Amino acid sequence: MTPSLPRRPRWRSLALLALCLAPLLWPLQHLAERYYRSELVSQNRQTLDLFVANLLGTLHRYETLPQILGDLPALRSTLQSPTDPQVVDHANRLLKDICDQTGAEVMYLLDPSGNTLAASNWQAKDSFVGRNFAFRPYYSDAIAGRVGRFFGMGTTSGKRGYFFAAAVHEGARVVGALVVKVDLDHTETLWGKTPEQLVLTDQHGVVILTSRPEWRFRATRPLTDEEHQAIASIQPYPTQAPQPLSLDDQAWLMQTHPIAETGWNASILAPRALIDRPVRTVVAIGGATLLVVMLLLGLMMQRRRNYLDRIAFEAKARRELEMRVIERTSDLEALNSRLKQEVLEREQAQQELVRVQDEVVQAGKLSVLGTMSASISHELNQPLAAIRSYAENAEVLLDHQRTEDARGNLKLIGELTGRMASIIAHLRAFARRDRHALESVALQPALDDALALLAKRRRAMAVELFRDLPDAPLWVQAGETRLRQVLSNLLANALDALTEKANPRCLWISAEQTADGVALLIRDNGPGFTRESLARAREPFFTTKTRTQGLGLGLAICDTLMRALGGELVLANHPQGGAQLTLRLRSAPPGVNLQPPEDPSA
Numbered sequence: 001m002t003p004s005l006p007r008r009p010r011w012r013s014l015a016l017l018a019l020c021l022a023p024l025l026w027p028l029q030h031l032a033e034r035y036y037r038s039e040l041v042s043q044n045r046q047t048l049d050l051f052v053a054n055l056l057g058t059l060h061r062y063e064t065l066p067q068i069l070g071d072l073p074a075l076r077s078t079l080q081s082p083t084d085p086q087v088v089d090h091a092n093r094l095l096k097d098i099c100d101q102t103g104a105e106v107m108y109l110l111d112p113s114g115n116t117l118a119a120s121n122w123q124a125k126d127s128f129v130g131r132n133f134a135f136r137p138y139y140s141d142a143i144a145g146r147v148g149r150f151f152g153m154g155t156t157s158g159k160r161g162y163f164f165a166a167a168v169h170e171g172a173r174v175v176g177a178l179v180v181k182v183d184l185d186h187t188e189t190l191w192g193k194t195p196e197q198l199v200l201t202d203q204h205g206v207v208i209l210t211s212r213p214e215w216r217f218r219a220t221r222p223l224t225d226e227e228h229q230a231i232a233s234i235q236p237y238p239t240q241a242p243q244p245l246s247l248d249d250q251a252w253l254m255q256t257h258p259i260a261e262t263g264w265n266a267s268i269l270a271p272r273a274l275i276d277r278p279v280r281t282v283v284a285i286g287g288a289t290l291l292v293v294m295l296l297l298g299l300m301m302q303r304r305r306n307y308l309d310r311i312a313f314e315a316k317a318r319r320e321l322e323m324r325v326i327e328r329t330s331d332l333e334a335l336n337s338r339l340k341q342e343v344l345e346r347e348q349a350q351q352e353l354v355r356v357q358d359e360v361v362q363a364g365k366l367s368v369l370g371t372m373s374a375s376i377s378h379e380l381n382q383p384l385a386a387i388r389s390y391a392e393n394a395e396v397l398l399d400h401q402r403t404e405d406a407r408g409n410l411k412l413i414g415e416l417t418g419r420m421a422s423i424i425a426h427l428r429a430f431a432r433r434d435r436h437a438l439e440s441v442a443l444q445p446a447l448d449d450a451l452a453l454l455a456k457r458r459r460a461m462a463v464e465l466f467r468d469l470p471d472a473p474l475w476v477q478a479g480e481t482r483l484r485q486v487l488s489n490l491l492a493n494a495l496d497a498l499t500e501k502a503n504p505r506c507l508w509i510s511a512e513q514t515a516d517g518v519a520l521l522i523r524d525n526g527p528g529f530t531r532e533s534l535a536r537a538r539e540p541f542f543t544t545k546t547r548t549q550g551l552g553l554g555l556a557i558c559d560t561l562m563r564a565l566g567g568e569l570v571l572a573n574h575p576q577g578g579a580q581l582t583l584r585l586r587s588a589p590p591g592v593n594l595q596p597p598e599d600p601s602a
C-alpha cells in the first residue's frame with residue numbers, strides 16, 4: 001500500500017476564516033484612529049494654547065500703554081499747543097523713542113476730532129501726522145472714555161495691526177486720544193511651516209491671521225448685512241466684501257480656542273492625513289499579523305493533518321500486518337498438520353520399506369546362496385572326499401597294525417571336519433534373517449569392540465595402530481552385531497595381509513562425517529589387492545589365501561551386509577601401497593548410547 005499523499009492545506013477554508021476575521025481590523029482601525037486623534041488633539045491643544053497665550057501676551061504688553069502715555073506732559077502740551085512746531089516736534093521724537101523701546105509699530109496722538117497731532121512715524125513717507133482717524137471705532141471708544149480696541153489693516157501701511165486707544169483727560173474733559181498700533185504681521189511669520197495650520201478669525205468669522213496666505217481675509221461663515229455695512233465703514237480688511245472660505249471637514253481636523261477679550265477665535269487645523277497615515281500603517285501591520293497568524297494556523301493544521309494521516313496509515317499498516325500474521329499462522333497450521341500427516345505416512349512407508357528391505361535382503365541372500373550352492377557343494381565335497389579317502393586309508397592302516405599312521409589320518413579327518421564346520425557356520429551367519437530393524441549405532445564403540453577381539457593377534461604381530469576418529473560419537477544407521485561382524489572381518493583381513501609383510505606393520509583407521517553420511521577408512525601397509533583380487537574379492541569363496549586360512553566368504557558377506565544397512569563397501573589400494581577399504585554408512589539420529597548387542601548365536 002502506498003502512503004496517501006500529503007494533502008494541500010485547506011487554503012480555501014483559511015481564506016474564509018481570514019475573511020471572517022478581517023472585520024476585526026475595523027475595530028483595530030477605530031482604536032488606532034481614536035488613539036492617534038487624541039494624541040494629535042492634545043498636541044494641537046498645546047500648540048493652540050501656546051499660540052493664544054503668546055498672542056494675548058503680546059497684546060497685553062501694549063494694552064495699558066495708551067493710558068500711561070496720555071499722562072506724559074510733553075504730549076499733553078502738544079494737545080494744548082498743537083500749532084507750536086517745537087512742542088509737536090518734541091512730542092513726535094518722544095513717541096518715536098517710546099515706540100522703539102516698546103517694540104510697538106506706531107504710536108500717535110489724536111485731537112478730540114480725530115486728527116493726528118503727533119506720531120512716531122512723523123518722518124516716514126506715509127506718516128500719520130495730519131490724518132484723521134475718526135472713522136476708526138477705537139477713536140470713538142477712546143473719546144467715550146473706554147479703552148479702544150480694534151483690529152485692522154493699516155490704510156496707508158497695508159500692515160495688519162491691533163490698535164489700543166485711550167482718552168487723554170484734562171480733569172474730567174477729554175482733550176485727545178493716544179493710539180498704539182501693535183504689529184500682527186510679525187506674529188504670523190513666527191508660526192513656521194508645520195502641516196498644522198493656524199487660523200485666527202475675528203468677531204465676523206473673517207480670517208485675520210493665518211499660516212495659509214490664501215485663506216487671509218476670507219469669511220469662514222456667511223456675513224450678515226450689518227456686518228457687511230460695519231466692515232465697509234470701519235475698513236478692517238483690504239477688501240470690503242470678504243470672499244467665503246469653505247474648509248473641507250473631511251480633510252481637516254479643527255480645534256478652536258475662543259479668545260473672549262477680543263471676540264476672536266483661534267483655531268488649529270490638522271490635516272486628517274496626519275491621523276490616516278499611522279492608522280493605515282497600524283491596519284497594515286494588523287492585516288499582516290492576521291495573515292501571518294493565518295499562515296501559521298494553516299501550517300499547523302497541515303502538520304496536524306499529516307500527523308493524523310500518518311497515525312491512520314500506521315494503524316492501517318499494523319492492522320494489515322496483523323491480518324497477514326493471522327493468515328500466515330493459519331497457513332502454517334494447515335501446513336503443519338499436513339506435514340504431520342506426511343511424517344506419519346513417511347514413518348509408515350519407512351516401516352514398510354524396512355520390512356520390504358528385509359525381505360529383499362533375505363531374498364538376495366537366498367539367491368546368493370542359490371548361486372553359492374554349487375561352490376558350497378564343491379567346497380564341502382573336497383574335504384568330504386578327502387575324509388573318505390583318509391578313512392579308507394586308516395582302515396587299511398589299522399589292518400596292518402599301523403596305528404600311529406591311522407591316528408594321523410584320523411587327526412587329519414578331524415581337521416577337515418573342523419573346516420567344514422567353519423564353512424557352515426559362516427553360511428549360517430550369512431543366511432540368518434535379522435529380527436532387528438535398523439537402529440542408531442555409535443561407530444566408535446563398535447570399532448573398539450572389533451579391535452579388542454583382535455588385540456592379542458595385533459600385538460603379537462607388532463602392528464602399529466593409527467586412529468583418527470572424532471571424540472563425539474558418530475551415529476550410523478546399522479545393526480550393532482552386523483556392524484561389528486563387518487568391522488571384525490575387515491580388520492582380520494588387514495592383519496592377514498600384514499602377515500605377508502615384514503615390519504613396520506601399520507594399520508590406519510579414520511572416520512569422517514560426509515555430506516551423505518559417515519565414511520570409515522581402514523588402511524594397511526600390506527601388499528594391497530592384486531588386480532584380480534580387487535575385481536573379484538566380493539565373490540563368495542574367492543580367496544588368495546591358502547585353503548586352510550581363507551574361506552573367501554568374508555568380503556562377500558560384508559558387502560551383502562553393508563548393502564542391507566543402506567551403505568556401501570569400497571575396495572581400493574592406497575597410492576602409497578597397501579589396501580584401503582571404505583565403509584560408507586548412513587548417518588542416524590543420536591540414539592541410546594550403547595544398544596545391548598544382538599545375540600550372535602541367533
Ligand code: ADP
Binds near residue numbers: 493494497527528552
Ligand atoms: P578370505 O579372507 O577367506 O580370503 P575374503 O573374502 O575375506 O576371503 O577375502 C577375499 C580376498 O581378498 C582375499 O583372499 C585377499 O586376496 C583379498 N583381500 C582381502 N583383504 C585384503 C587386504 N587387506 N589386503 C590385500 N588383499 C586382501
